[in-house]
Amino acid sequence: MTDLHPDDARPAAGADTPAAELRGITKRFGPVLAVDGVDLVLERGTVHAVVGENGAGKSTLMSVLYGLQRPDAGAVLRNGRELRLRSPLDAIDAGLGMVHQHFRLFGSLTVAENVVYRAEPGRWGVYDRRAAEQRVTELAGRFGLDVDPSARVDTLPLGVRQRVEILKALHRQAEVLILDEPTAVLTPGEVDSLFAVVRSMAAQGTTVALVTHKVREVLEATDRVTVLRDGVVSARLETARTTAGEIVEAMIGRGLKPAVNPRGAVSGEPVLEVSDLRLAAAPGAAGVHGVSLQVRPGEVVGIAGVSGNGQREVVESVLGLRSPDGGSVLLHGQDLAGLGVRERRGRGIAYVPEDRPGMGTAASLSVADNLALGHHRTPPLGSRARLSPRAVRAQAGELVRRLGVKTAGVNAPLASLSGGNAQKVVLARELHHEAPLLVVEQPTQGVDVGAGEEIHRLLLDYRARGGAVLLVSYEISELRALADRVLVMLDGVVTADLDAADATEEVLGAAMVHATRPDDGSSRAGS
Amino acid sequence: MDVFTLAFVAAVLTSSAPVLFAALGSALCGRAGVFNIALEGQLLCGAFTAVAVSWWTGSAWAGVAAAVVTTTVFSGVLALGAVSWRADPIIVAVGMNLLALGLTGFLLRELLDATGTFAPTGLAGLPDLDVFDGIPVLGALLGGQTLLVPLALLLAVAASLWLNRTSTGLRLRGVGEHPEAAASLGVSVTRYQHVTVLLAGALCGLGGAQLSLGNVTAFTENMTAGRGWVAVAAVMLAANRPLLVLGACLLFGAAEAWGFRLQGVGLPQQLTDAAPYLVTLIVLVASRLRVRRRLRDVDPVAAVSAAHPEAVVHPEETR
Numbered sequence: 001m002t003d004l005h006p007d008d009a010r011p012a013a014g015a016d017t018p019a020a021e022l023r024g025i026t027k028r029f030g031p032v033l034a035v036d037g038v039d040l041v042l043e044r045g046t047v048h049a050v051v052g053e054n055g056a057g058k059s060t061l062m063s064v065l066y067g068l069q070r071p072d073a074g075a076v077l078r079n080g081r082e083l084r085l086r087s088p089l090d091a092i093d094a095g096l097g098m099v100h101q102h103f104r105l106f107g108s109l110t111v112a113e114n115v116v117y118r119a120e121p122g123r124w125g126v127y128d129r130r131a132a133e134q135r136v137t138e139l140a141g142r143f144g145l146d147v148d149p150s151a152r153v154d155t156l157p158l159g160v161r162q163r164v165e166i167l168k169a170l171h172r173q174a175e176v177l178i179l180d181e182p183t184a185v186l187t188p189g190e191v192d193s194l195f196a197v198v199r200s201m202a203a204q205g206t207t208v209a210l211v212t213h214k215v216r217e218v219l220e221a222t223d224r225v226t227v228l229r230d231g232v233v234s235a236r237l238e239t240a241r242t243t244a245g246e247i248v249e250a251m252i253g254r255g256l257k258p259a260v261n262p263r264g265a266v267s268g269e270p271v272l273e274v275s276d277l278r279l280a281a282a283p284g285a286a287g288v289h290g291v292s293l294q295v296r297p298g299e300v301v302g303i304a305g306v307s308g309n310g311q312r313e314v315v316e317s318v319l320g321l322r323s324p325d326g327g328s329v330l331l332h333g334q335d336l337a338g339l340g341v342r343e344r345r346g347r348g349i350a351y352v353p354e355d356r357p358g359m360g361t362a363a364s365l366s367v368a369d370n371l372a373l374g375h376h377r378t379p380p381l382g383s384r385a386r387l388s389p390r391a392v393r394a395q396a397g398e399l400v401r402r403l404g405v406k407t408a409g410v411n412a413p414l415a416s417l418s419g420g421n422a423q424k425v426v427l428a429r430e431l432h433h434e435a436p437l438l439v440v441e442q443p444t445q446g447v448d449v450g451a452g453e454e455i456h457r458l459l460l461d462y463r464a465r466g467g468a469v470l471l472v473s474y475e476i477s478e479l480r481a482l483a484d485r486v487l488v489m490l491d492g493v494v495t496a497d498l499d500a501a502d503a504t505e506e507v508l509g510a511a512m513v514h515a516t517r518p519d520d521g522s523s524r525a526g527s
Numbered sequence: 528m529d530v531f532t533l534a535f536v537a538a539v540l541t542s543s544a545p546v547l548f549a550a551l552g553s554a555l556c557g558r559a560g561v562f563n564i565a566l567e568g569q570l571l572c573g574a575f576t577a578v579a580v581s582w583w584t585g586s587a588w589a590g591v592a593a594a595v596v597t598t599t600v601f602s603g604v605l606a607l608g609a610v611s612w613r614a615d616p617i618i619v620a621v622g623m624n625l626l627a628l629g630l631t632g633f634l635l636r637e638l639l640d641a642t643g644t645f646a647p648t649g650l651a652g653l654p655d656l657d658v659f660d661g662i663p664v665l666g667a668l669l670g671g672q673t674l675l676v677p678l679a680l681l682l683a684v685a686a687s688l689w690l691n692r693t694s695t696g697l698r699l700r701g702v703g704e705h706p707e708a709a710a711s712l713g714v715s716v717t718r719y720q721h722v723t724v725l726l727a728g729a730l731c732g733l734g735g736a737q738l739s740l741g742n743v744t745a746f747t748e749n750m751t752a753g754r755g756w757v758a759v760a761a762v763m764l765a766a767n768r769p770l771l772v773l774g775a776c777l778l779f780g781a782a783e784a785w786g787f788r789l790q791g792v793g794l795p796q797q798l799t800d801a802a803p804y805l806v807t808l809i810v811l812v813a814s815r816l817r818v819r820r821r822l823r824d825v826d827p828v829a830a831v832s833a834a835h836p837e838a839v840v841h842p843e844e845t846r
Contacts, residue, residue, distance in 0.1 A: 104708035118712045120694040
């Protein structure tokens, strides 16, 4: 492990005072040492990545910098002077800003109202709406943040809401901006424009701390990297002179062994056959205009595309959550029309939904109960009217052991698990009964690199046992690692059907945004 | 029936005013994130204090002032209970409503030596306005009213302007919508909520005084007779928006005034007394149905998940 002194990461010449600095920060939560003597130097006008797996201490460290947590030891410096941070208000006064992963916005208020809240322009207590909107327009223009100041925030997509959060900090003259996992909720296009904004802010002298666990973002958007593992700094790197491998190794303490589909000829009758699926577009639902696809045993078929181009609607039609206007869904040659979700699952469809906290799990229930959900009517777990808690716990104990789920016990609430472990619980439940078809959306969303690798391996093991997988993902790298075949969806039609070998980033990326609709030839502007 | 005469509209205003005061207070509380349904009890508290103090001092305005002060103090129960100590506001409010009912009945016997109704000759009621005399429409509408009636109407407009056009109004709305976000920007959530709850208490004091010294000049045990609940219904119907609260209260006032007219035609009083509550029920059910229908137009799955993919929470970093 390269454990440099912080000074070594500074440029040799012109080393002026850093915009912000953490010295020897130590913070304990009960018996757990969250961060242990961490130094962090944020040079003025740079983008500094703070990376690490979940639980490595990066959130704690940023909470200390922003005054949310008081450290047990160590100091926070701003422009070389020590700060006494009793609350985030002190941090705001000192020119710090933070965009939390879960936005703190008022949905029913407008963009401008959110931005100027408690720092409103106006006289005699009268709120000057025009001045507020002008201020927002001016700030937005300066940093390339595209927003409509008079729009209600709850009508805006997540990417735009994030811009509102950034504007809030800028309006309060933040010179050091902390972005906590800013890309977790963004589409690829939104990520690109966020990074453009970050670059523009850095160019104008703002210092940005980017907290993330995605190595690609580090390489794409930052100047310097501080890697945390188990509460200590495991590496300080300069982005231009490092590699993804080096960062990952510092994060997880070993090299990554990515799971890759061995590929090879796929044969057999299709498990899933979707033909000419049609769905009219509705408020909140994209249209689907004649989608056909087949998944055979031992095959992973990936669906690529920007979120909201009909992928979800196809998946929901297969599951029985939505009834299509036309077309058919066949499982082992049998038409599923008219069957509900439970019947379809009974016939052999397993499902890992994208919305893990909402649809995939019941957060307040125990790990054991979550592992039993959907199978609770089948012996040995239970029957029509009876549930056997003992059998539920026994099954859970076995699955938790087999998949290496990190939990305090099978009776712990699911909400206490990290994203990766919660996802393993969902996968364990869905794979346990060896359904011939697995429909899975975004399997590694919000999951650590290490856990993501294990999840990929579980999916490929299932494939090797002859399982058929329909995989929806917005991550091109994930599709390339797992899929035998990749379909690209745009505007409710399949615009490309590629062998994995041909599905390069360039080809997929182009098909995801540029293709035209074959039926009417019109193209849709990116959202 | 002479429904569209100025006299009828004037009667509607009289009937609406006490409900409107209470509903405005509750709406402001709703915007600040405190569910205030202690209106029945606060109105009763105001009505009793107004009559008692008016009787002792001989001045109706002293009664009004005392009603405002007493009810504000009484609303401190909700401020402390629901805001400071984080008790369930519904439980606190139910307690307040029951307490006010019992306590006013008890004090009526102990302090005023009356049972059931206290309406001695010489009890000073609020004077009718005379400044509008001779002005065509206003004279007919407000001539026979107390000052509190136009005040209630003005307060509805003022509340709307305050919420939507001032910095503190903006902050109040933020406090109610997302308290953590407001606190993270340095707004004291508890202070805003305390002040709003106490303000609602003051408004209920005015409403109670109008009821016992304006609409009639008497105090009767449980004289609010559900007006506080009608105000709660108005607030829900109007989704805490002051101008819509005004509209809803006028609707209920019209039902009550219409009820009095129906008695004149010979319908039994028990039936006509039910008119405002019947209207409340119908309007509430109708508004619910409309919301349900709007939701059904969209696909249920889409309504829940696809319409708000952004509502999906990613708890991986929460611990």
